[in-house]
Amino acid sequence: MYNLPSLDVVKTFSSVAILTSGGDAPGMNAAIRGAVRSALHHNITVYGVQRGFSGLLQDDMEPLNSSSVSNIVQRGGTFLKSARCPEFHTTESRALAANILQRRGIEALIVIGGDGSLTGAHLFEEETGIPVIGLPGTIDNDIFGTEDTIGFDTAMNTALDAIDRIRDTADSHERHFLVEVMGRNSGFLATHVGIAAGAEMILVPEHAINIEEVALQLVTSHRSGMGSSGIIVVAEGNKPDLTHNIAQQLQQHGFTPHVSILGHIQRGGTPSGHDRVLASCLGAIAIDFLLAGYSDIMVGVSDGAVVDVPLDDLIRYRKGLDPELLKIALQLHK
Numbered sequence: 084m085y086n087l088p089s090l091d092v093v094k095t096f097s098s099v100a101i102l103t104s105g106g107d108a109p110g111m112n113a114a115i116r117g118a119v120r121s122a123l124h125h126n127i128t129v130y131g132v133q134r135g136f137s138g139l140l141q142d143d144m145e146p147l148n149s150s151s152v153s154n155i156v157q158r159g160g161t162f163l164k165s166a167r168c169p170e171f172h173t174t175e176s177r178a179l180a181a182n183i184l185q186r187r188g189i190e191a192l193i194v195i196g197g198d199g200s201l202t203g204a205h206l207f208e209e210e211t212g213i214p215v216i217g218l219p220g221t222i223d224n225d226i227f228g229t230e231d232t233i234g235f236d237t238a239m240n241t242a243l244d245a246i247d248r249i250r251d252t253a254d255s256h257e258r259h260f261l262v263e264v265m266g267r268n269s270g271f272l273a274t275h276v277g278i279a280a281g282a283e284m285i286l287v288p289e290h291a292i293n294i295e296e297v298a299l300q301l302v303t304s305h306r307s308g309m310g311s312s313g314i315i316v317v318a319e320g321n322k323p324d325l326t327h328n329i330a331q332q333l334q335q336h337g338f339t340p341h342v343s344i345l346g347h348i349q350r351g352g353t354p355s356g357h358d359r360v361l362a363s364c365l366g367a368i369a370i371d372f373l374l375a376g377y378s379d380i381m382v383g384v385s386d387g388a389v390v391d392v393p394l395d396d397l398i399r400y401r402k403g404l405d406p407e408l409l410k411i412a413l414q415l416h417k
């Protein structure tokens with residue numbers, strides 16, 4: 084359990100809106116439930132907006148009651164649906180969104196999503212003055228200011244389950260597998276998954292990939308009798324077909340690894356207990372932060388405590404992979 088801040092009520096709200104945006108993440112439903120139930124406790128009406136900022140611009144929302152969020156805590160995805168909304172990049176669209184909320188008498192917005200969605204949320208607040216609270220919902224765990232994000236734990240366990248199965252085949256057929264996990268700009272998921280799966284190697288954007296080194300490592304472990312099979316976890320990176328390219332390059336060194344792209348299975352599925360608790364707490368406390376007069380912040384976790392992170396910081400600074408964790412991961416290579 085997290086240390087929760089004690090917040091004094093200094094403002095009142097009669098209604099707020101909530102939406103999920105960007106890539107879906109397991110636990111988003113639990114966060115919506117946490118926010119709705121907490122808001123109802125304070126006599127605040129919560130409007131559930133469909134399909135993120137797209138639904139907001141189409142005025143596609145309706146009030147949620149306690150039973151609207153029953154029986155969803157255990158479901159992956161988001162029952163409010165999520166979407167990408169290129170129009171929200173314009174000031175005009177954000178002004179239109181503010182008008183739509185004001186016409187309905189909605190006084191604040193809660194946004195659950197990744198760093199893109201939270202950037203949109205920050206610009207919306209800055210330009211319109213409507214209070215905004217963000218919640219980190221992404222399987223990548225790449226958001227500055229929070230050690231954890233809603234969906235990361237579940238995605239890690241989903242990837243681990245898949246890799247444990249792949250390893251059976253790798254062992255039986257004495258083959259190497261390159262297993263690609265999500266992570267365009269960050270090797271956070273790959274590093275955690277790789278350590279937990281006992282991967283023979285982990286290749287992440289934070290550490291330049293040197294094919295000669297990878298091949299040498301495979302040759303060395305083969306010669307020492309350890310490496311007729313193995314798992315190499317690769318973060319997808321931001322270049323297309325990275326993992327297939329690595330496989331092709333390894334062929335030139337005499338290795339024919341299989342490639343397994345875990346893809347979207349990492350996003351879905353029943354949220355872990357950890358993600359349900361995290362999301363429920365962050366969702367509920369988002370309402371307390373609003374009532375305490377906070378705005379333009381994301382609610383995150385640091386050193387075991389729930390903390391507020393200015394959205395501005397989150398946009399300005401990048402969350403780096405802990406170099407010590409990366410060092411350990413590299414030391415654990417065979």
Ligand code: ADP
Pocket residue numbers: 104105106136166167168169170171172173196197198199200201202203204206221
């Ligand atoms: P995620 O939130 O998972 O990082 P995206 O980066 O795709 O996903 O962002 C989701 C949505 O958030 C975008 O489709 C857009 O509506 C909004 N958004 C992202 N970046 C910005 C931005 N710089 N300005 C305004 N809105 C943005």
